[in-house]
Amino acid sequence: MSIQRKRAWQVLILWGIVFLIFLPLYFSGSGADEWGIDHNSRFLSSVVLGLGYVIFFVLQVKGRKIRKDEREYLIELKASQAAMISILLYVFIFGITMFVIYESKVFMPASWMWFLAYTTVFLAYISNSAFYLWFEKKMDGYGKY
Amino acid sequence: MVMENIKVLNHIRKLRFLNDEMSQQQLADRVGCTRQTIIALEQDKYLPSLLLAAKIAWVFQVSLDEVFEFDFQEEL
Numbered sequence: 275m276s277i278q279r280k281r282a283w284q285v286l287i288l289w290g291i292v293f294l295i296f297l298p299l300y301f302s303g304s305g306a307d308e309w310g311i312d313h314n315s316r317f318l319s320s321v322v323l324g325l326g327y328v329i330f331f332v333l334q335v336k337g338r339k340i341r342k343d344e345r346e347y348l349i350e351l352k353a354s355q356a357a358m359i360s361i362l363l364y365v366f367i368f369g370i371t372m373f374v375i376y377e378s379k380v381f382m383p384a385s386w387m388w389f390l391a392y393t394t395v396f397l398a399y400i401s402n403s404a405f406y407l408w409f410e411k412k413m414d415g416y417g418k419y
Numbered sequence: 420m421v422m423e424n425i426k427v428l429n430h431i432r433k434l435r436f437l438n439d440e441m442s443q444q445q446l447a448d449r450v451g452c453t454r455q456t457i458i459a460l461e462q463d464k465y466l467p468s469l470l471l472a473a474k475i476a477w478v479f480q481v482s483l484d485e486v487f488e489f490d491f492q493e494e495l
Contacts, residue, residue: 276453276454276455278453341453342453343451343452343453343456344452344467344468345452345455345465345467346453346455346456
C-alpha cells in the first residue's frame with residue numbers, strides 16, 4: 275500500500291469516527307432545539323473536533339514524508355474538485371431542507387448552524403479522502419476516469 | 420476528419436528487462452516518481468507528462484518513439 279493511500283485511509287477513518295461520535299452527541303437529549311443552550315454537548319463537541327484535529331496533525335507530522343509525483347498530484351486535484359462540489363451540494367441541500375422544514379414556523383433553531391459548521395468540516399475531510407481512494411482505484415485509460 | 424482517439428502503448432516493461440532487469444523502484448527513483456506511477460504506466464492506466472516521458476526515454480538511452488507507441492485513430 276502506498277503512503278498516500280495509507281494516509282487517505284487514516285484520514286477517512288479518523289474523521290469518520292469523529293463524525294460518528296458527533297452525530298449521537300448532537301441528537302441525544304433534546305436534539306437541535308436545545309443543543310444551543312446545552313453547554314455540555316457544545317463543550318463535548320468542541321473537544322471531539324479538537325481531538326480530531328490534534329490526531330490529524332500528529333498523523334501529518336509524525337508520518338513518513340510523502341514524495342508525491344505528477345500522477346498523485348493529478349489524483350489529489352481531482353479528489354479536491356469532487357470533494358468541493360459534494361460539499362457545495364451538501365450545504366445547498368441542507369439549506370433548502372431547513373427552509374422547507376421551517377418555512378411555516380417563526381424561528382429556526384440557530385443550533386442547526388452549529389450542526390452545519392461541524393458536519394461541513396467532517397464531510398470535507400471524509401469526502402476528500404474517499405474521492406482520493408476512489409479515483410486512485412478507478413483511474414484508467416491514461417489518467418482518465 | 421477528426422482525430423478522436425489516440426491510443427498510447429509503451430514498452431517500459433520490456434525496456435526495464437533489457438536494461439539489466441531494472442526494477443520498477445529503480446526506474447521510479449531515477450525518473451523521480453513513485454513505483455505506483457511506474458505500475459500505472461505499465462498497465463496503461465496513466466499517460467505521463469512529456470517531461471516524465473522524456474526522463475524515462477533518457478534513462479533507457481532511447482528516443483521517445485522507442486518507449487511510446489502512438490496509434491492515431493481518425494473518425495469521419
